[in-house]
Amino acid sequence: MTDPGLPAVAGGTPLRSQPLPYGRHQLSESDVAAVVESLRSGTLTGGPGVAAFERALADRCGAAHAVAVSNGTAALDLAVAALGIGPGDEVITTPLTFVSTANAVVRAGATPVFADVGADRCLDPRATAAAVTARTRAVITVDYSGLPADVDALRAALPRPLPVIADAAHSLGASLGGRAVGSLADVTTFSFHPVKQITTGEGGAVLTSDGAAADRVRHLRNHGMTSTAEERSGAQWRYDVTTLGSNHRLTAFQAALGTAQLGRLEDIVAQRSELAARYDALLGRIPGIGLPPRPDGRRSAWHLYAIEIDAGVFGCNRDAVIDALRAEGIEATLHYPAVHLLALYRSRGGRSGTAPRAEALCGSLVTLPLFPSMTPADQEDVVTALTRIQAWAGAHPVGR
Numbered sequence: 001m002t003d004p005g006l007p008a009v010a011g012g013t014p015l016r017s018q019p020l021p022y023g024r025h026q027l028s029e030s031d032v033a034a035v036v037e038s039l040r041s042g043t044l045t046g047g048p049g050v051a052a053f054e055r056a057l058a059d060r061c062g063a064a065h066a067v068a069v070s071n072g073t074a075a076l077d078l079a080v081a082a083l084g085i086g087p088g089d090e091v092i093t094t095p096l097t098f099v100s101t102a103n104a105v106v107r108a109g110a111t112p113v114f115a116d117v118g119a120d121r122c123l124d125p126r127a128t129a130a131a132v133t134a135r136t137r138a139v140i141t142v143d144y145s146g147l148p149a150d151v152d153a154l155r156a157a158l159p160r161p162l163p164v165i166a167d168a169a170h171s172l173g174a175s176l177g178g179r180a181v182g183s184l185a186d187v188t189t190f191s192f193h194p195v196k197q198i199t200t201g202e203g204g205a206v207l208t209s210d211g212a213a214a215d216r217v218r219h220l221r222n223h224g225m226t227s228t229a230e231e232r233s234g235a236q237w238r239y240d241v242t243t244l245g246s247n248h249r250l251t252a253f254q255a256a257l258g259t260a261q262l263g264r265l266e267d268i269v270a271q272r273s274e275l276a277a278r279y280d281a282l283l284g285r286i287p288g289i290g291l292p293p294r295p296d297g298r299r300s301a302w303h304l305y306a307i308e309i310d311a312g313v314f315g316c317n318r319d320a321v322i323d324a325l326r327a328e329g330i331e332a333t334l335h336y337p338a339v340h341l342l343a344l345y346r347s348r349g350g351r352s353g354t355a356p357r358a359e360a361l362c363g364s365l366v367t368l369p370l371f372p373s374m375t376p377a378d379q380e381d382v383v384t385a386l387t388r389i390q391a392w393a394g395a396h397p398v399g400r
């Protein structure tokens, strides 16, 4: 093997002059044209463009209803509210997620209960079943990195039927046993933040096949008013407010971008999958690197490509790997610090040792760059950097 060179963290020249981000949105000329057309339509918010995006999303995901909202966090808030979750209730969720998942439960006045994850890095059905109490009102799964949680196994393990919300912020385009994410749980939420499979800038959606739940989400998205702005025309100007809601609407030009991007979803997921397979082939040869799980019957949408560092075998610990990659201009990162151990959740009783597998993962995961326009040369830079870091760490004890 050729000498990989001295790592930048030890004074070598960084591999990259242009930093390589971990994620990046992709816009086509047709996306831009769709937004321009929407801006010229005379409708800036609401209207047929939002309805068309909702229909396309529901159809793609095999759900009866999709309600477009301002971001994935609002989608979670509205999903929790639509199930009537409130003070005194417990909701079981995973600590291996963005804090937004648990925060939605807290904002509703309920208590998040953190169960451990399984080998697929999603909620473990047995641990979830063991966390059920008389106060449990729902379970929120998270499709970590784009791999759908096995909702069927989870439901089968529960001691009594409970509604399942899928936080599918990572997994638009994924499937379980051939069934699309969006049709698996009682309620599914998406995020369309720029690093996700499709983007609307900021944006999100709630999908469900329960018509009453969809109506509640629509109502709460619009201040709990009895009519929308479009409905209040002509003689229909009166309205009432029956529930405490807020403004969680998506604009028409964001919806136009979403519809255009959704039309390319298959290509986007295929590009992500190809990059993930290439990473597997290149990184499988490096000792001390654990590859992402690929359980049978599940198609990941590859939002993230997250490896596990075995510090003893690799030669240095995870934090040292991320620091050294960043010094090379490769913006590796961590998804996520364990939510129950964040200061906010520690102050609410979170303790280490309560979700050992998730806690171990949170100490060993490294998210590597993955986005559709990433080139083979970009990927080789990542692999060269890891090889360089390992060769140097073997000879110079850094964090272990």
Ligand SMILES: Cc1ncc(COP(=O)(O)O)c(C=O)c1O
Pocket (backbone or CB within 6 Å): 071, 072, 073, 074, 097, 098, 100, 101, 142, 167, 169, 170, 190, 191, 192, 193, 203, 204
């Ligand atoms: C798992 C998960 N849930 C929820 C969210 C919140 O989505 P948004 O940023 O659109 O509010 C994110 C955002 O990245 C996420 O990763």
